[in-house]
Amino acid sequence: MKKRIVVKVGSNVLTTDKGKLDITRMSALVDQIAWLRERDYDVVLVTSGAVACGRKELQVDHQLDSVEQRQLFSAMGQVKLINLYYDLFREYNIHIGQVLTTKENFQSDRSYQNQRACVEVMLEN
Structure with missing residues (x-):
């Protein structure tokens, strides 16, 4: 890993x-x-x-x-x-990408998981 x-x-x-x-x-x-x-x-x-x-x-x-x-x-x-x-x-x-985020993206579990999944898929590819 x-x-x-x-x-x-x-x-x-x-x-x-x-x-x-x-x-x-x-x-x-x-x-x-x-x-x-x-x-x-x-x-x-x-x-x-x-x-x-x-x-x-x-x-x-x-x-x-x-x-x-x-x-x-x-x-x-x-x-x-x-x-x-x-x-x-x-x-x-x-290759680069960007994720624009705010503190609100970390206030609910769903928003946090969406942000995390986005970053994970970018790192995998």
Whole structure:
């Protein structure tokens, strides 16, 4: 049975002091995940960064904290973030997928089991 590692990466790791995605750091992270996979580990990457990425993409110079604005930044930033991960992992012929989840997905057993089944099938394939 493969060993499984979950890697959690926060926005502060993925972005520079100016709020821009740190491509060099992301590339190093992908290098390390590829190294683990070569050693027969299943790796689940839990990543933040969509809000920070979207904020920079929309060129907002000030902090906006309303729920709607954070959702806007997240929606815009997620596209850029997952595309960058796709390009970085593709260099290693590693297929990626994403599961967007919230704390509500873990509040009922049914929702939790659905999330778990989704991740399991992704790891198996």
